[in-house]
Amino acid sequence: MGYSDRKLRDHLVLVVVAKLLVLVLLWWAFVRDARVEADSASVARVLTGAVSQQGEMNGNR
Known part of the structure; x- marks a missing residue:
């Protein structure tokens, strides 16, 4: 290992x-x-709300 390698x-x-x-x-x-x-x-509540909102965004209810 040279000097430049050690310095790096x-x-x-x-x-x-x-x-x-x-x-x-x-x-x-x-x-x-x-x-x-x-x-x-x-x-x-957050997970079921996220799933129902995603279904509404896709036109599904």
């Missing part, structure tokens, strides 16, 4: 680590506290 590898590792750090910081700032409460009744 080190640069790529640095870039990947920096990207992971940015992703973790973004998750920590914006997603960490987001919570979605779902029970089976509300999920069923």
Whole structure:
């Protein structure tokens, strides 16, 4: 492995680590506290509503 190969590898590792750090910081700032409460009744209501709306859009009832 030559000098340029090692330098490229080190640069790529640095870039990947920096990207992971940015992703973790973004998750920590914006997603960490987001919570979605779902029970089976509300999920069923949303799913059956989505199916019936899609049928109406296609002209089926």
